[in-house]
Amino acid sequence: MHAAASGVGHFAVQFAECRGAHVIGTARAGNHRFVRSIGAAVVVDYTTTDFAEAIDRVDVVLDLVGGEYGRRSLRVLRDGGRYITVQESDARGDPRYRMVTGKPSPAMLTEVGSAVARGQVRVHVDRVLPMNEVRESHRLSESGRVRGKLVLTPWS
Template sequence: MKAVDVRALGGPEVLELVDAPVPVPGPGEVLVRVHAVGINAADWKLRAGAIDGLGAEPPFRLGLDFSGVVEETGAEVFGLVMSRWGAYAEYVAVPSGMVAPKPAELDHVEAAALPTAALTASQALADVRSGQRVLIHAAAGGVGHVAVQIAKARGAHVIGTARAANHDFLRALGADELIDHTAVDFTTTVSDVDVVFDLVGGEYGRRSLEALKPDGVLIDAQGNDASEDPRYRRFYVQPSGADLAGAARGIRVHVSQVLPLQDAVKAHELGESGRVRGKIVLTV
């Protein structure tokens, strides 16, 4: 089968299209013929060695999010796989508990764009209540635009930081207030927030504390500089087919670019630009 592997850490150019054996599913796993693969920020961070993951040095294969067909049954599924040998390939072996039936209203490209975004947003915002003020950083990104919808569905007043070009897009998804972070310091325009969902990281942590209520919570999905504050909570997504089936229900996912698997280098270059609205997907 064709696959895209990482043989050395580095820039997008280290992604290599290779011939690889079809994986043999182990106990409790299913073999999925991949139709599409969602691109995530974790992919280029793992590729560059910027975060720990996969439990090993190269070689390894990226690809958390996928949509495809279970080879033995023909059932259409989608899911999130955390493995040294990910979904940038024609086939992936994945524990059956990490996949869910693909919603009939989604094609494989849309389904592949959803797992990490839907699980991250729904799990991180699980305690959001009606009437709360929720600030979402990078609201137009892959996770952010899904988080806007989930927070709004739970009755929150949703505030997002995003470039002005993305404001109409986010209003259509339910955002109540929007801040152009390239033109305005959000700490001067928003306050009394119950929940901050930080999808940027770095120095956004301490700055976000200025907008947060004394009893609020800062949910950090990227790694920021506010970890000493008692309101800080570090978040890591937990793969679950059951959670995914519920989290993806009713979500509109925006796919900005669809590229073939062999263009994984270009997909990473686009993703790392920080200018992508929604998600990038590779088709297999």
């Protein structure tokens, strides 16, 4: 899983681990302890190591980065594996490629909320910002340096 420490990534790691998956994540070295603490069995520092050379074949790659990660991600898939992304990627056109967009249903959101309430899934909040700092929240989010979620509040 690429961007395993991100807002979406840290949830995906936990849900995959809860369902019995052996989770391998990519993250900067400073996030390795965090990613392991939420359920990843293996973490690869993408700043120093090519994940495509460092791991064995996998059934699924969840790519939250996109771009040039696609073709390299395809190289680590087992026969019949799937490459799932939420961003445009250079793997487009490959039959294993699937781009997904989030359309949560009330039932899905209830399941997520229940997992959080039971303590099966933790929400990591990196930072809380007032609504008038929405530009800063976008800048932070786009920087790729946010661990977990950013929260905007309607008050200062």
